[in-house]
Amino acid sequence: MEPFVPPSPRARALFHLQAFSRLLLFWVPTVTVATMVGSATWSFGGALTIGASFLFLQALLALWWPWLSYRALGWHLGPTELLVRRGVLIRQITAIPLSRIQHVDVRQGPLEQAFGLTRLHVHTASGLGADGTIPGLEPEDAERLRQELTRAAKADDGV
Incomplete structure (x- = not known):
């Protein structure tokens, strides 16, 4: 990997x-x-x-x-899932299957705008809000990842 x-x-x-x-x-x-x-x-x-x-x-x-x-923070886009790693005391790796992704948002709060950074939110079919959030991304990287996730989710749609 x-x-x-x-x-x-x-x-x-x-x-x-x-x-x-x-x-x-x-x-x-x-x-x-x-x-x-x-x-x-x-x-x-x-x-x-x-x-x-x-x-x-x-x-x-x-x-x-x-x-x-x-x-502790990081992400990895695999062939079938997006992995989001976080946590200092409690290490956590969240696996988000590409087939479950419904939409992906790129957001910037005021401090993120000041630093020229963005935050990526991945929403799945669970309906519980963002299932994966990746803060601290360069805007170009966030947009590229958003496009890749959207494209992969559509390709793996199964409909």
Whole structure:
């Protein structure tokens, strides 16, 4: 089997920006409130130390986790299926039979547009939404893969 194709190298920067956005928008306010509430029970210095330590650990995680996620992500188009690999703690490979593909979307959110990247969504007959999502693709690669998947799905339609 051929190796999995990794996302664009620019996806690493996108994944890091997304992680730091979560850090600033969720963890900083959460730890701030927890520190203020904790200072009513403990001394302010003790609550501040715990809060700062937790934020420091979250910042380290925001630096480290996107890199691991990038390394774990990949895809492979075989003769009968599309394989999508992801997961850091729980490794997962999703096999999407080409015969089950109904349509393929290429999307760009605001951050993806800023980085010049796209996300590919593969929908199958299951009706549960996107069964396979590949983030961090170059637009040309995403469009080429979309065309290949659409062509392969039509060729393997069986109708």
